Amino acid sequence: MKILVTGGAGFIGSAVVRRAIRDGHAVVNVDALTYAACLANVAMVADHPAYAFEHADIRDAEAMARIFAAHRPDAVMHLAAESHVDRSIDGPGAFIDTNVRGTYVLLEAARAWWTSNGRPEGFRFHHVSTDEVYGSLGATGQFTEATPYAPNSPYSASKAASDHLVRAWGETYGLPYVLTNCSNNYGPYHFPEKLIPVVILKALSGEPIPVYGQGLNIRDWLYVEDHADALLTVLQRGEVGRTYNIGGENEVTNIDLVRRICALLDRMRPQARPHAEQIAFVTDRPGHDLRYAIDPTRIRTELGWRPSVTLDQGLERTVRWFLDNEPWWRALQARDGVGQRLGQAVGAAP
Template sequence: MKLLITGGAGFIGSAVVRQAIAAGHAVVNLDALTYAACLDNVASVADHPEYAFEHADIRDRAALDRIFARHAPDAVMHLAAESHVDRSIDGPGAFVETNVTGTYTLLEAARGYWTEAGRPAHFRFHHISTDEVFGSLGPEGRFTEDTPYDPRSPYSASKAASDHLVRAWFHTYGLPVVLSNCSNNYGPHHFPEKLIPVIILGALAGRPLPIYGDGSNVRDWLYVEDHAEALLLVLSRGAPGESYNIGGENERSNLELVRTLCAILDAKRPKPSGSYADQITFVADRPGHDARYAIDPARIARELGWRPSVTLDEGLERTVQWYLDNEAWWRALQSRQGVGTRLGVGAVSDPHRGTVSGANRRSPEE
């Protein structure tokens, strides 16, 4: 099967690219190479005969039409998105442009290609989304595919809008789509502004390890390679029009997570004295910070036979080791715009000058 994967130079997208090639698929990686993209993420498959790269923006309809015509994919896996909650607070326009307008443009290009090809039954458009569209949970319960949407940030609102567009294209035009909503991903190649790499790299640098609020916010963590495996399964075996929640079944509060990372670092690269946990500090909370996310993956387990294979403790140990072994990768990304600067604290966004942060502290990001 030939897959057109959007956002394939990003964190999750590159894991899907690598795993798809390993599984014997041909892959066309379409990426605009914005600030969070890194072609080093797919260096291991760059010379593979079944891999091709297209530098293009999903908002560019003419480019999309050329790419569909040139490569004739059997399926689209749509991962390209602006995904950073704090950046969405400072500059929501980019999230609407990419996640809403971009998804619309890609849907229309895919529909045109599919229609011209005679509406083949095997074609699939797989839209990859987030659990954040469901809002915030209390101490009990988990998100299911039937949970009402209740997005709380510009990021999650833009992803909710894109989910609705994909479903509308299925019901109105018959485009054979599948959807999936995942919990928080982590693992190798995670961009350095996200929570887990922020803590690992900040600990190694001897900086304070900032935690929003009191650290009680809970997330369900999913190892990125488990997620990539699930996405390929949903693509190949998911029913058109259906949605599948993909969760790691690994809930942990932010404070517990940070303490676990510090303990792993204490064992793998001990400080001359004390623990990395001594660097933990608490900072002002993010506006509208959701209290808890948790995915119920019963449908994908029941219908497709998938369950996560990597425990959180195992995955965190693998992740820490990867960052210790790949310093050249993360050092090259630390100079990119916004990395190492706290975002999402009431910054003013000027469309002509970009986003000006309201503070200059490193911060944990989900």
């Protein structure tokens, strides 16, 4: 297949690009190269004859039309998004603009291309979303594909809106789509404002390791390369008009996660005192969902997919990758907001 991947220089998008090229697909990587993008993430495939890069913004309708006409993709995998919850609290407008309006522009470009080319049956629009659209769980239960939407942050609300747009374009215009909602990703090339890289880099620098509240929020962690495999599985074999929840089957509290990372660093990069002594509990962020958990029954039973990497395996690989790739993360430290506490601007003027 020739796959148009939006956001292919980001964390999850680049994993999809690398995996798709490895699996023999052609890839057109469309990325606006915002603060969270990094072309080093796809440097290993940049010279591959099946790879092409387009520096463009999904909100630019003219650019999207040109790219569809020039590359004639068989499928779209839409991963481009503003994705950091804390940033969405401080500046929600960028999330609405990119995640909602950008998805609309991309849908219209895909629909125009699909229609003008005779509505090819094999065309797919794969929208990649998050479990955060479902809101927060209590101590028990899991999100299924039938769970009502109840987003609690500007980020999750913008992703919920984009999910609804995709479904509407399928129902109204017949655009063949599949939709996936995933749990928290982690792994190599994880942008250093997210929890796991923050813990690793703060620990290495000897600084306090910030943990929101008492660290009792629970997440289901999905190794990013497993996620890329799942996404390509859904693209190729998922039923049109169907949603698939993708989970890592690795639930853990934030504080337990942080302590596991500290223990790995004690072994891999020992220092005079245990890294866990750097943990510092900080004021929780507003609207912080207590727990996310995915029920992966549908993707497992219908498509035969389940994660291959346990949390302990994935954390060890991730910590080792960050230790071995210091030039990559050092180059990102000066980018806007990286290393700063964000998401506290509740009540401030927009």
